[in-house]
Amino acid sequence: MVGESRVKETLKDRAPEEQSEQAGLIQQISVREAAPTEVDPWAGEKVFDLEHVSVSYGSSLAVNDVSMTIPKNEVTALIGPSGCGKSTLLRCLNRMNDLIPSARVDGEVLYHGQNLYGSKVDPVQVRKLIGMVFQKPNPFPKSIFDNVAFGPRILGLGDIDHRVEKALRGAALWDEVKDRLDDNAYGMSGGQQQRLCIARTMAVDPEVILMDEPCSALDPISTAKVEDLMNELKEQYSIVIVTHNMQQAARVSDKTAFLIVEMDAAEGNRWGQLVEYDETDRIFTNPQDSRTEDYVTGKVG
Template sequence: MNQNKYPWVKELGCKPCCELKPKIKIKNLSLSYGKRQIFEDINLEINTGCVTGIIGPSACGKSSFISCLNRMIEVVPSAKVSGDVLIDGKSIFDSRLDLNELRKKVGIVFQEPTPLPLSIESNIILPLKEHKFDHISERVEKALRDVGLWNEVKNILKEPANYLSGGQKQRLCMARTIALGPEIILMDEPCSSLDPISTDVVEKLIHDLKGKYTIIIITHNLAQARRVCDFVATFWYDGEKEIGQIIEFGRCIDIFENPKNKIVQDYVGGLKG
């Protein structure tokens, strides 16, 4: 890849994997829970193979926003979404679309590690069987190797997943998502309940996954955003309109070193939080 074409690749010292080709196009996306408007008219383009970070304070709609991207938001009965999300040019709200296929393509890793109450291997096997994959045991091994968990669990695959530590559980959840071969991975504060060592493992994993998958990660840890992201979107709660909105989107390095918006300047400078 031509590093001159993507100067930030060199500046950030990350793998040359970003392409400025949008994978996801978000058009005028609005969300409300009942009468409460969460965000309105969000427009954003997420580039293929990049890690896009979403930063900002709590309760400004970040988690709700990424839940729209695989339509998990529909689990909340009062949620009402308008606008459109195009993945590879196709709307995810198309009525002909198979919702389960969409969720296979757009995987999500939740904030809290939530292995299913099954054995370690069944946690990966069950979704694989559901989507009629073959060579299941090879896929399980590969996914566990990808998240660096294989050596730790290869002898206890039949034990309940709840035996694992917090960091291991979260990596198992990632393996479960990766095993399905998604194109996009959404991560909702994947490290918030992990210790620094497990966090390090997960960050390294994100680096390794970069390029293969398009990743969107919510994080409250600005240093982490700086370490892993290629692009960053800053969400902020607009007190006047009482809605969340994206106040600045750009390359990671620009957001952290040369933000245009005053609030973002204060936020990344540690003056506002």
């Protein structure tokens, strides 16, 4: 509760500045929109189909009735105020919610048409295909090399040295660490640690990478590096990112989903609700829902 109100405050504080940035953004985008669109942005292949997905912990609802499709080889952002369940929603996409015994998922999460929560589905197999990068960098207490090599080793993938180098290059980290691969990963800076975690995920060749506020613990320079990386990564991977930073969503994503906190005043319950899901350009320039507009223009937060 405390954390939430603090976040709100800071958002309010930053509102004017953000608004002016928004204005710049809108200009940019409207220039782009002037050019005739040649391809339908929803025509491509998709990785996830969410159909009426609700998540609850015990008896309390966390996310209510979300339906959306997530395209392949694009960056999809989930934005919204804290407590709107965007992280919870993200964690159902690779069954990390299974780790919380009381968590329950209703509805269907289809991954290439297969229900992720089907009775025969193995969560371990799911996580091999759908990797995750966490809010706080969480390298293993091992050497840099062993951090990246861990995944390929347990999955029995061959040619570890080559894979590690490729993953570190992919995460734009190779040049910084190639001379100290045997050093403990805890000696790296926060930004390097987070890129190491991304490299670690790439080393097992997933199809999708889920990112849960990957830059919230990083300084602006490290954040910029990770954002650049995302733009490159989407050629190879489909990325779903949760962020509370709207500018980040605007910068890196192709599609954006906006969730809000719904409240039942009588019962005191709160849960997340999907308000609008569209191309990022449209969410930020021409949202269909007034609540989205209020949020992206900084009127409420």
